[in-house]
Amino acid sequence: MTATAVDRPDDLDDSTGGTDSTDSTGGTPAARRVPVARAYRFELVKLVSQWRIRLLVLACWTAPALFVAGVSRQSTLPTDTLFGRWMHATGWAGPLVMLGFAGTWALPLLTSVVTGDVFACEDRLGTWRHLLVAVRSPRRIFAAKALAGLTVVLLLVAGLACSSTAGGLLAVGNQPLVGLDGHLLAPGDAALRVLLAWTCALAPTLALAALGLLGSVALGRSPTGLLLPALVALALQVAQTLPLPVAVRLALPGYAFLSWNGLFTEPAQLRPLLVGVAVGLVWAVLATALALLLFLRRDFTNPAHDGSGRRAVTVGLLPLAGLVAVTVAVIAGTTDPLGSGIGQEKVQRSVATAFAHLYRIQTGQLHRPAVTEEQLAVTAACTKGDGRQAQEGPGNDWRCVVSWHLPGVRLTGQAVYQLDVASDGRYVADGDGPKEVNGYFLVRTPLGDAPNPLWQFDGTVGLLPTPPPKG
Amino acid sequence: MGTLLAVRARGIGKCFDDVVALDGVDLEVTRGRIYGLVGPNGAGKTTLLGLLLGLAVADSGSLEILGVPVGRALAAPDGVAGFVDGPGLYPSLTARQNLTALAALHGEGPRTAGVDDVLHQVGLTDVADDRARGFSLGMRQRLGLAAALLARPRLLVLDEPSNGLDPAGQQHVHGVLTRLAADGTAVVLSSHRMDDLEALCSEVTVLAGGRAVFSGPVGELAAAHGPLDYRLVTSDPPAARRLAAGTPGVRVLDATRPPHETGPPCDTGAPRDPGRLVVRAPVPALDTLVAALVQAGVAVRELTPVVSPLEAAFLALTAGQQQEADR
Known part of the structure; x- marks a missing residue:
């Protein structure tokens, strides 16, 4: 037997707050702690x-x-x-x-x-x-x-x-x-x-x-x-x-x-x-x-x-x-046990949502007539790699084509993003044009050049199923 | 009688894996006395002191401290303070902060706890506001003693308290321990310094191989050993040698010869000087020799034990135990 295996009755009654307590072996007063x-x-x-x-x-x-x-x-x-x-x-x-x-x-x-x-x-x-x-x-x-x-x-x-x-x-x-x-x-x-x-x-x-x-x-x-x-x-x-x-x-x-x-x-x-x-x-x-x-x-x-x-x-x-x-x-037991949590649908939804919100910011910078996310009705079509492999998982080979509408304009606007999606769901979307929308890091505003919010942006894909985003 | 005992240990045994640290040790320490523990390295002194401080529990035997049987709790009973294996100090704190923090642990402020007083007692007032990081071993020992004093102990347990002390520090420590004992505190200390034990302790226990090979008063231990070696310096060395050789019970040893030729202990610890004589004799025979020298007109300039009686007894006792262990 060694000192490491002793009983420690002193520790069993720490609620005594430092008053005398009782030793379990013989009912004798123990140390005042x-x-x-x-x-x-x-x-x-x-x-x-x-x-x-x-x-x-x-x-x-x-x-x-x-x-x-x-x-x-x-x-x-x-x-x-x-x-x-x-x-x-x-x-x-x-x-x-x-x-x-x-x-x-x-x-x-x-x-x-x-x-x-x-x-x-x-x-x-x-x-x-x-x-x-x-x-x-x-x-x-x-x-x-x-x-x-x-x-x-x-x-x-x-x-x-x-x-x-x-x-x-x-x-x-x-x-x-x-x-x-x-x-x-x-x-x-x-x-x-x-x-x-x-x-x-x-x-x-x-x-x-x-x-x-x-x-x-x-x-x-x-x-x-x-x-x-x-x-x-x-x-x-x-x-x-x-x-x-x-x-x-x-x-x-x-x-x-x-x-x-x-x-x-x-x-x-x-x-x-x-x-x-x-x-x-x-x-x-x-x-x-x-x-x-x-x-x-x-x-x-x-x-x-x-x-x-x-x-x-x-x-x-x-x-x-x-x-x-x-x-x-x-x-x-509550999720897909083997999946990465990063699916095509989630990526498309996330990119479309972020684009819609940022487009409104850019619209404000350019002093154009305000639009709502509902009016824009942004959609994104994202593919990973050449499109023949599994459309899920992290990687820097995601490519998204974003489409939107403006009130009173019959044509559908389109912009391209290259996505680098990390394993934790975070991604960086890098605008690939057109230049007037997301191809350049500055936008020309009536007050001068300003950072273009659509040029590059950070986003995140929830790894667990989440309710669809608003807007 | 039992209430006068600060420590009462019977048949204490303690093992660490396969190593027997203590084997059936008995110990009785009376309140108001200073008790010494001596023994070679690994004899079990620190283990025994650790048991008194509640740092470990015995595997066998019974132990009562200050009248209270010690159970299996890892904690020192009330009224016990001290240190083993050197004092525990925090180098980033000053001497005063170390003591104040310790006093606060017990719910006392520096004034009510007497921080300044204990610093004064151990002679550290001048360095009270210096960080302990820069303290010498002797200063650390004194601060450790001061920390133990804060608890106003009724049993003070000290492991090698004189290590690293200069003469002034030693004087402080001896003074403190003597005063404590006079006030009724029992002090148990271990030391390798026989002069300390002789100066301070009323009783000693000699441990060897985990067993107590002697327990009793210091005088008894010294007397138990038998004839001692004495260094004798006189005004007429040839005459002194002749007289010593002719005194019954006195054996003249040659101080110039190596120790192993005369049997231990005979190393004088001084330069070999033909004018010096080393004699081995019991005290009565030595008295006779001194009287004969005086009668012959030979002046006695020095007559001192080569090794202190306590040290000689210690060496004899522990050497015997060691030989037994080797066999």
Whole structure:
């Protein structure tokens, strides 16, 4: 028998709030333990005293504003990032560009630095025994550390969101935002959806933070433990670029970093978003529970503890792999289990809708008589490749011919787009003419040249079945 | 009588996988006394201290701390404080912040907890606002002791508290421990420094191979060993050698010869000097020799044990245990 296999009756009655409790073995008074609130404050003090945490907080609350303001004033915009092409037009594009960047890079790295080190730092400093003697409850230590790590992660995420929003609004202004189906969102509506998008991104962030806790507990001082969230996030991003079935794609915990874009269509593509958020939260809960389980079983008497590889696999890795399998099975039961979710009909509908909305914007720019989407009656005929292969799936070989009508004009207008559709349903439509409609990046307006909204636009295809769009 | 005991351990056993760390160890520590644990590396000292601090639980035996039987909970009972394997400090915090944060854990402010007072007690007032990152080992030890004092312990458990201490630091630590004991706190400390144990401890337990090979008062341990080696420096070395050789019970060892030729312990630790004499004798025979030297008009300039009595006893006890283990 070793120290790792002892019972811990002290942890079974944490509700006592630090008062004396009863030892299960003999009814004798056990140690007076420190309430979680005090231990949490202690952990926060330790975290905030670290220069790298202070630096990160400062960077997250200032750098996004400078970045968004700087980019918004440049002539070249980050058009490869969602909403990047609208950074000149509205301040609300800035926080969304930052969200795209954060989901890919910033949040995995931030969670690595904060939660990936929250337990390992005690191993590095050799302070576990000191902490255990002071707090007298491993379970409370875990709760305090998890809450302190969560607090700092939330502070950093809030900084990214608030700072980028402030930068955008100050540099560009509070203008309407063009959604991913081309419709205009009033500033208030845009603000609400930006807030919702950042809130939804918290779910995968929490999943990564919980993986950081798990890595920190399971692998001790090993750098792999510290880098676990970043490594997992990288693996998830690679997976999202592969032609995976939609059921697998949605079952991965980082999907909500992509599916928030469904908030910017009308109607909103909520199902993939809610699935992504739910999966992220389940991962967060399970990874935290596994970290707790590993933590309560660790050997505090060994100052050179670097985790047990075998236990990390059996208690840490296998249950998470099982969760992926169960999630895939559940999602596959409600959708086409093998399909990509990107079908010809969906692409045509999405392109036609976006074109109709953007055509109205262009009409306004050119001071032509206003038309409605109903009057335009836009249709799109899209084919993939040479038309002989399966008309579904991602690829840059989609070609769409868009047709529309104008009131009082007998001829049907037509324009061509080349589409690059990504595996996650996001696409970039590149206008191929005619020049007066979508073939050139500028339009000549009575007030001078202006960006042509029909030249290139971003859109998204919902991977799960959604009701047909309005308009 | 039981209420006077801060620690009462009976037949304590502890294994780590296949390694037996403690094997049937008994220990009784009285309140208001300073108790020493000595033993070679791997003897089980830190494991035993860890059990007292609630960092592990024993596999067998019974343990009572401050009158309370210790169950299987991984937590130190109330009134117990200290550290093993060095003090736990956070390098990004100052000495004062380390203690203030610790006091806040127990719901006390720096003033009510007496942060300044404990910093003063261990002699760290001048560096109270320096980050612990830059502290030497001795300063870290003193700050660790200060952290333990904040808990106002009734049982203080310290693992090698004198490591890295300069003479001034040692004086501070000795003063603190002595005052605590005088106030009724039981102090259990391990140390490799026999001078510390001799200066501080009233009783010691010698551990070897996970077993207690001696428990009792320090004087008893020193006396149990038998004749010691003494370094003798006189005004007339040839006469002293002649007188020593003629004194019953006194054996003259050659300080110029290598240790293995005279049997341990005989290394004087000083430059080999023909004027110096090393003699092995029990205390009564040594008294006779000194009287004979004085009577012969030979001035005694130095008469000191080559190795302290406690160290000699420790070496003898643990060497025997080691040989048994090797067999």
